[in-house]
Amino acid sequence: MLSLLLFAALALTAPLEKRQAPSGVPAFAVTYAPVAYLHSQEQYFPSDIGSQLAHTEPRVNYTLITNISDPLSLDNLDQLNQFGRGGQDVYLTSVDDIETNPVWLDGVKPDSNGLTDGAISSAVIVNDHKDGVVDVFYFYFYAYDFGGVYFNRNIGNHVGDWEYTMVRFRSGKPKAIWYSQHSNGQAFKYPVVEKYNGGSRPVVYVANGTHANYAVSGTHDHTIPNINLPNGAVQDYTDKGAFWDPIASAYWFSYDASNGVFTAYDGSTPTNWLKYLGRWGDKQYADSDPRQEDILDIPGLYKYTNGPTGPEDKQLNRTKVCPDNGNLCIVRFVLGP
Ligand SMILES: *[C@@H]1O[C@H](CO)[C@@H](O)[C@H](O)[C@H]1NC(C)=O
Ligand SMILES: *[C@@H]1O[C@H](CO)[C@@H](O)[C@H](O)[C@H]1NC(C)=O
Numbered sequence: 526m527l528s529l530l531l532f533a534a535l536a537l538t539a540p541l542e543k544r545q546a547p548s549g550v551p552a553f554a555v556t557y558a559p560v561a562y563l564h565s566q567e568q569y570f571p572s573d574i575g576s577q578l579a580h581t582e583p584r585v586n587y588t589l590i591t592n593i594s595d596p597l598s599l600d601n602l603d604q605l606n607q608f609g610r611g612g613q614d615v616y617l618t619s620v621d622d623i624e625t626n627p628v629w630l631d632g633v634k635p636d637s638n639g640l641t642d643g644a645i646s647s648a649v650i651v652n653d654h655k656d657g658v659v660d661v662f663y664f665y666f667y668a669y670d671f672g673g674v675y676f677n678r679n680i681g682n683h684v685g686d687w688e689y690t691m692v693r694f695r696s697g698k699p700k701a702i703w704y705s706q707h708s709n710g711q712a713f714k715y716p717v718v719e720k721y722n723g724g725s726r727p728v729v730y731v732a733n734g735t736h737a738n739y740a741v742s743g744t745h746d747h748t749i750p751n752i753n754l755p756n757g758a759v760q761d762y763t764d765k766g767a768f769w770d771p772i773a774s775a776y777w778f779s780y781d782a783s784n785g786v787f788t789a790y791d792g793s794t795p796t797n798w799l800k801y802l803g804r805w806g807d808k809q810y811a812d813s814d815p816r817q818e819d820i821l822d823i824p825g826l827y828k829y830t831n832g833p834t835g836p837e838d839k840q841l842n843r844t845k846v847c848p849d850n851g852n853l854c855i856v857r858f859v860l861g862p
């Protein structure tokens with residue numbers, strides 16, 4: 526018993542550089558895995574991916590799906606692709622009225638070791654391009670996104686939030702890192718980003734509420750897509766709040782782009798949820814819903830917006846370190862907002 530406790534204590538206090546992953550995961554995916562700082566005023570922490578299913582029910586737009594064969598689990602979530610245009614119109618919709626602030630929206634604040642105790646809130650997906658390039662995606666899940674306060678109004682909230690960073694490796698060496706932010710993000714060359722404790726692991730600053738990922742602490746204006754400024758109308762805030770080590774509570778998968786197959790490195794973690802093509806939160810509430818508010822009917826300025834799609838929709842087999850979305854791929858070699 527004592528030896529067991531001692532072992533547990535050692536595992537928890539093991540240096541971050543020695544975090545464990547299932548066998549088969551490339552060592553570099555652990556050595557260079559990002560660590561995160563959440564904002565000091567964050568209220569919506571990382572959340573258990575599977576728990577989202579316990580607090581939601583699947584709807585096609587607003588209509589409950591009643592004829593699902595098996596209770597939903599991470600093992601069979603892709604059965605929802607039979608509904609609503611191949612899953613595209615399926616929304617995992619909160620069972621609770623979110624305006625009553627159900628506690629599950631809060632997620633789990635990382636403990637002093639950076640672990641989200643009892644919550645697997647991260648998924649690591651390795652795509653080996655087979656030409657020396659390996660992309661490792663580190664996905665971060667939150668039960669809720671608080672959009673922010675603009676023009677004195679709270680807008681852009683949604684149930685469910687998927688964000689990620691991706692490190693591109695060439696011959697096992699980290700070359701560049703992508704930080705997801707709203708509909709796009711930023712890329713930096715690996716050598717220029719801040720490293721945790723001067724070691725090898727990049728530091729990610731997670732914006733208050735929106736969970737957008739940035740390379741530096743401070744204020745980030747993202748009014749103009751692709752151009753981040755220190756000040757402006759639409760701002761994100763990052764600082765060194767709670768420390769989070771996403772890979773300490775993660776699922777680990779490889780992805781084969783040639784056939785779209787996900788494989789769990791441990792051979793037992795469910796993979797079918799990764800094939801679900803629907804949303805991880807409520808559909809944007811109708812204008813007639815008393816909870817909804819908007820500014821001048823402008824699409825981006827609604828109080829409640831759609832929940833997000835999952836990892837599969839984030840271009841896991843991209844050409845560049847940026848998503849292939851038509852935006853210029855600028856790989857920055859100086860740090861900035
Ligand atoms: C952070 O988000 C919370 C809501 O979750 C909000 O009350 C607070 O004002 C935000 N702080 C900053 C600096 O944006
Ligand atoms: C579920 O029920 C709807 C409405 O009755 C029907 O259109 C649909 O084909 C059914 N889907 C499955 C997978 O059973």
Ligand SMILES: *[C@@H]1O[C@H](CO)[C@@H](O)[C@H](O)[C@H]1NC(C)=O
Nearest residue numbers: 585586587608609610613614
């Ligand atoms: C769901 O709503 C969208 C509009 O938001 C509509 O285009 C789509 O046809 C609807 N899907 C179904 C299955 O009714």
Ligand SMILES: *[C@@H]1O[C@H](CO)[C@@H](O)[C@H](O)[C@H]1NC(C)=O
Nearest residue numbers: 654658782783784842843844
């Ligand atoms: C995946 O990306 C590689 C380039 O890295 C490309 O050769 C291959 O055709 C892509 N596969 C698919 C299925 O798009």
